[in-house]
Amino acid sequence: MDVNGDGNLDLLSGSYSRQDRDMAGLFQVLYGGKDGTFRRAAALNGSDGHPLILPAGRAESDVIDKICTRPFACDLDGDGKLDLVAGNFRGTFGFFKGEGGGKFGPEATWLQAGGGPMGVEMHGDPFLVDWDKDGDLDLLSGSAQGGVFLFTNTGSKTAPAFGARQTLLEPAGHRGGDGQARFGDSHCTAPASDTRVWAADVDGDGKLDLLVGDTITLYFVAEGVDEATAKAKDAEWQKKQQAHMGTYPQDGDQVAQAKWQEEWRKLNKERGAFVKEEMTGFVWLLRQK
Numbered sequence: 617m618d619v620n621g622d623g624n625l626d627l628l629s630g631s632y633s634r635q636d637r638d639m640a641g642l643f644q645v646l647y648g649g650k651d652g653t654f655r656r657a658a659a660l661n662g663s664d665g666h667p668l669i670l671p672a673g674r675a676e677s678d679v680i681d682k683i684c685t686r687p688f689a690c691d692l693d694g695d696g697k698l699d700l701v702a703g704n705f706r707g708t709f710g711f712f713k714g715e716g717g718g719k720f721g722p723e724a725t726w727l728q729a730g731g732g733p734m735g736v737e738m739h740g741d742p743f744l745v746d747w748d749k750d751g752d753l754d755l756l757s758g759s760a761q762g763g764v765f766l767f768t769n770t771g772s773k774t775a776p777a778f779g780a781r782q783t784l785l786e787p788a789g790h791r792g793g794d795g796q797a798r799f800g801d802s803h804c805t806a807p808a809s810d811t812r813v814w815a816a817d818v819d820g821d822g823k824l825d826l827l828v829g830d831t832i833t834l835y836f837v838a839e840g841v842d843e844a845t846a847k848a849k850d851a852e853w854q855k856k857q858q859a860h861m862g863t864y865p866q867d868g869d870q871v872a873q874a875k876w877q878e879e880w881r882k883l884n885k886e887r888g889a890f891v892k893e894e895m896t897g898f899v900w901l902l903r904q905k
Contacts (some may be wrong), residue, residue, distance in 0.1 A: 619645055627648070628643065628645050628687055630685030631644055662721060686702060687703075697715060706740075729779060734767055734778055736763075742756070745815045745824065751773050756813045756815060758811025758813045758829075760809060762808055762830065763783060763784075763787035785902065788809055810897075815827075819903060825904050827901060833896075860876075
């Protein structure tokens with residue numbers, strides 16, 4: 617994306633939170649040069665010279681509106697200037713109006729949809745595209761719980777307005793399962809949690825397809841253990857884990873809490889004798905029919 621309009625591609629990113637002051641996810645930009653290189657990352661400032669920061673939507677102390685930012689640059693209101701739409705930890709979407717030349721208004725407003733705040737269930741990741749081919753930009757997003765969601769622009773190219781959230785792909789937890797331990801990845805047939813979305817006509821049939829990234833923890837039988845034994849031992853371990861979770865000291869006793877944490881670490885290490893785990897992710901292609 618050419619953020620500052622100099623003809624060179626730039627890299628735009630959000631961040632979880634700055635570390636030197638109050639919690640707030642800055643927007644970072646790496647400005648590109650003609651030779652394909654990029655300058656060092658710098659905070660993206662508003663037209664007032666200060667870093668762009670999403671506001672606290674409910675109370676100033678409620679930081680989840682301001683952290684884990686995920687920006688998307690596009691001309692949402694059709695005035696020929698790039699705007700900034702940003703997701704956050706809560707799952708709502710902030711809008712910074714573009715002023716041209718890579719500058720943005722310093723104050724964000726929250727996008728509305730269907731008569732209320734536009735949002736998903738935590739970790740909104742906006743992608744704007746003309747999904748329904750009516751000439752204006754619609755909003756797609758994944759979420760922490762998974763799934764793919766669509767907010768159709770019911771307004772126009774120059775006066776956007778959004779309808780209620782539609783579900784294009786159900787979150788992984790809503791698709792059911794038998795509750796049994798599964799090893800390997802052969803059971804992975806659809807995106808899991810922490811989904812991120814990109815839309816493109818991948819197969820050239822004139823229809824937008826979805827590329828969906830996810831996060832998943834895979835489990836494998838430990839070396840020297842057969843699958844039946846691993847399942848049986850893991851079922852016992854799950855019971856021990858649930859029992860231990862119910863014993864966390866709630867009275868603020870730090871010594872007792874430290875002891876609980878140590879027992880928790882030992883319990884997790886114990887599981888490694890029969891089950892190994894690996895956190896990974898996939899990119900799924902969902903072709904539009």
